Amino acid sequence: MKLQLKRLVSQIILFFSANLGYPGYPGLKTGFCYPFFYCQACPAATSACPLRSLEQSVDKGSFTWRLFLYPLLIIGFLGIVTGRAVCGWACPIGLLQRVTGRVARKVKKFPLARKLGTHKIEKYLRYTKYVILISLVFVTSYLIGFIFTDICPVGFLTGTIPVLILNPGKFVPNFFFSFALVIFILFIALIFLVERGWCRYFCPVGALLAPFNKISFLHISVDLKDCVHCNVCSYECPMGIDVPNMNRDPECILCGKCVSACPNELISFERR
Amino acid sequence: MKKFFALQVCALVLVSGSLGTMFAFTPVYDEVRSGIVLVLCLSCLKLEPKTIADFTFETANNAPHPEFVLENLSHGPVFLHYSGDACAGCDVMYPVIQELFSIEFGKQDMFHSLVSFENSTVAYIYVNIHHTTDVLRNAQRIYDKDYIFGIPMFTIVTLGYDNGKVKPKYTTLYGTLTTYGATTDEQRLVFLQQLVGESIEMYEQNEAGYPHH
Numbered sequence: 001m002k003l004q005l006k007r008l009v010s011q012i013i014l015f016f017s018a019n020l021g022y023p024g025y026p027g028l029k030t031g032f033c034y035p036f037f038y039c040q041a042c043p044a045a046t047s048a049c050p051l052r053s054l055e056q057s058v059d060k061g062s063f064t065w066r067l068f069l070y071p072l073l074i075i076g077f078l079g080i081v082t083g084r085a086v087c088g089w090a091c092p093i094g095l096l097q098r099v100t101g102r103v104a105r106k107v108k109k110f111p112l113a114r115k116l117g118t119h120k121i122e123k124y125l126r127y128t129k130y131v132i133l134i135s136l137v138f139v140t141s142y143l144i145g146f147i148f149t150d151i152c153p154v155g156f157l158t159g160t161i162p163v164l165i166l167n168p169g170k171f172v173p174n175f176f177f178s179f180a181l182v183i184f185i186l187f188i189a190l191i192f193l194v195e196r197g198w199c200r201y202f203c204p205v206g207a208l209l210a211p212f213n214k215i216s217f218l219h220i221s222v223d224l225k226d227c228v229h230c231n232v233c234s235y236e237c238p239m240g241i242d243v244p245n246m247n248r249d250p251e252c253i254l255c256g257k258c259v260s261a262c263p264n265e266l267i268s269f270e271r272r
Numbered sequence: 273m274k275k276f277f278a279l280q281v282c283a284l285v286l287v288s289g290s291l292g293t294m295f296a297f298t299p300v301y302d303e304v305r306s307g308i309v310l311v312l313c314l315s316c317l318k319l320e321p322k323t324i325a326d327f328t329f330e331t332a333n334n335a336p337h338p339e340f341v342l343e344n345l346s347h348g349p350v351f352l353h354y355s356g357d358a359c360a361g362c363d364v365m366y367p368v369i370q371e372l373f374s375i376e377f378g379k380q381d382m383f384h385s386l387v388s389f390e391n392s393t394v395a396y397i398y399v400n401i402h403h404t405t406d407v408l409r410n411a412q413r414i415y416d417k418d419y420i421f422g423i424p425m426f427t428i429v430t431l432g433y434d435n436g437k438v439k440p441k442y443t444t445l446y447g448t449l450t451t452y453g454a455t456t457d458e459q460r461l462v463f464l465q466q467l468v469g470e471s472i473e474m475y476e477q478n479e480a481g482y483p484h485h
Contacts, residue, residue: 012382021309031305040309041317048308052316052358055306055476056402059358062380066300073291080284147358149316160318171319172451179436180318218448 003256007088018092028052033071035078039152041159043166050075051137051204052149053157058142072208075144079212083219086205087199088253093154097191097198102237104195111192117240125201126251133204148204152177153187154251196238199253209248219248220258221264233267235257241266285479300344306401306432307356310457312422315360320447323418325467326476327443334415335369338407341429344395344439349387349471350364351394354412354425355379357402362424365450371396371427372468379448382408401436424448426464431478438481441474443467 018036020028022044032047040048050071057067078086087094107113116122137146149155160180164171190197199206213219222233222244233243236257241249243258259267295299295403296438331337344350353369355362357380372378373396377383383398398406401423415427425446432441445467449456454460 001421029309031301031303031309033304039316041312045309048304052308052313053304056358060379066294066298066303066359068296069290070300070304073287073294076287077284077291080280080287111288140356145358145360145364146365147316147360149313150318151359152316155316156318161318163317170316170322172316172322174315174320174361174447174450176315194279208379215276215283217280241481272280 002184002259007255010089011092011098014090015092015095018046021046023105033074035075035205035209036087037093037154037203038091039155039159040151041155043162044160049149050153051154054137055141055147058138059147060145062143062225075205075208076212079209079213081217081218083213083248083254084209084250084252085218085254086209087203088255091205092158093198093203094196094253096157096240097196098193100179101195102182103192104197107193108195117194122240128201129207129210130185132202133207137204146259151180151183151186156180156184157187160256196253197222200239200251207266208246213250214248216248217271218258220246220254221268221270222246223268227263227266228264230263232256232263234262236260236261280323288465290480295462309389310421310450311356311401311412312420313343313356313359313361314420314422314424314447315362317422320361320449320450321418321420321422322418323444323446325445325452327430327441327471328417329432329439329441330417331414332416333413337429338411338414340397340407341411342440343356345429345431347395348393349395349431349468349475350427350429351396351468352411352415352427352429353398354423355398355400355431356423357400359423361448364457365424365460368464369456371457371461372464389472392476394468394472405410415442415444417442418446420446422446426469428467430475431482432474433478433481438478438483443471 018034018038020026028046032049033050034047053067053071054181054188057064104223136232188196227244229244237243238255238257239251239253241251246252301331317344331413341350342450366379373387375385376385377398380400380403385396387394387396425444426444427444429440429442431438452463
């Protein structure tokens with residue numbers, strides 16, 4: 001089976017396994033945290049969003065070490081073994097962006113989009129996700145009680161919208177709804193305009209996983225000796241990484257597109 | 273290279289060991305399941321349920337009333353306040369309830385008090401689902417008449433007359449009461465005052481026939 005087909009099968013299987021919680025179908029509600037971004041407010045959610053547990057652990061000046069460490073250890077365990085492969089092979093939002101990425105790839109051909117994509121500020125924009133993680137998940141939760149999940153676009157997509165569809169007329173919007181709707185629209189625009197735009201710039205769970213790429217067992221390796229720098233790999237990379245020059249790049253989601261794309265088969269998955 | 277591999281192995285052993293220890297020796301799995309996965313934080317959902325604040329005899333799934341509610345019902349109507357950590361809606365309602373019964377307590381406390389309301393007694397029970405017992409937590413399902421299972425949630429249990437018998441009768445409210453037309457703290461307070469007043473009236477009409485009395 002081709003690598004990208006394997007990845008698609010993995011993403012679909014994990015999407016379904018993340019949604020085994022719908023009452024009666026089969027109603028499996030566990031006490032695990034997802035190692036990726038998915039909302040426990042989804043009527044079919046099997047587990048908890050790691051960010052919700054983190055927010056709760058530092059709610060308004062309190063500190064519950066169990067709820068703080070638990071999602072970090074789950075993410076850490078997978079991070080050490082597979083690095084950020086979770087983003088590329090398991091995350092349902094990654095699967096969504098795989099679909100929207102086709103449009104984003106066409107947009108990338110426009111000169112303006114290309115210019116923006118290669119602008120020097122782009123690499124700094126990638127730090128936004130770390131800022132969001134620290135400020136909106138930890139700092140505001142600790143100091144003022146405002147939490148990221150109140151305005152989370154992924155929560156809106158996987159929680160709010162399914163609940164509204166499954167219970168027509170049973171719910172009305174609350175105070176946060178309009179803010180979350182605006183952010184959700186921006187999120188949709190982003191993933192259609194920039195390939196893997198959410199993963200690149202804003203995903204706080206990606207920010208938690210990213211540092212583990214530096215020490216993960218599984219990583220991508222490029223044989224630079226024979227590389228002719230044709231840059232096909234970099235062009236194919238959905239995360240916009242300069243593949244030949246990357247060394248355990250925190251942005252790499254180990255999707256393997258570069259592995260499949262390299263005409264000389266110089267890029268491979270390494271297990272150590 | 274060998275040093276790096278040793279570092280990887282050490283990191284993996286440390287993380288997997290810590291995770292295994294947490295599963296084995298702490299209640300974190302149950303905490304996450306009962307406090308996050310099973311209960312909806314309505315403000316995280318960005319929605320409020322559209323329900324009616326009418327009193328009913330039928331509990332959710334026809335479950336029996338919990339013993340602690342029946343015991344407290346001999347003093348007066350029982351007001352159950354379900355709240356949780358990191359819940360914006362709960363934070364909105366917290367001061368309203370404190371003002372309603374003129375009481376003070378910590379958000380993470382387990383609090384139970386017989387409070388005076390318009391010269392009558394109301395048994396007030398505060399339940400933060402993240403810092404409570406299974407008995408109190410499980411009672412939320414019993415009074416979840418609209419099958420929302422979210423926080424914040426408020427239940428008022430009083431007495432009613434049904435087919436020749438006096439029985440516990442209750443209503444449950446959800447969220448920040450927006451769907452009941454209360455959008456400001458003052459309106460929330462007035463709405464709850466009226467509802468608690470109504471429950472006291474029902475209680476006083478029926479208490480003589482209540483077998484626990």
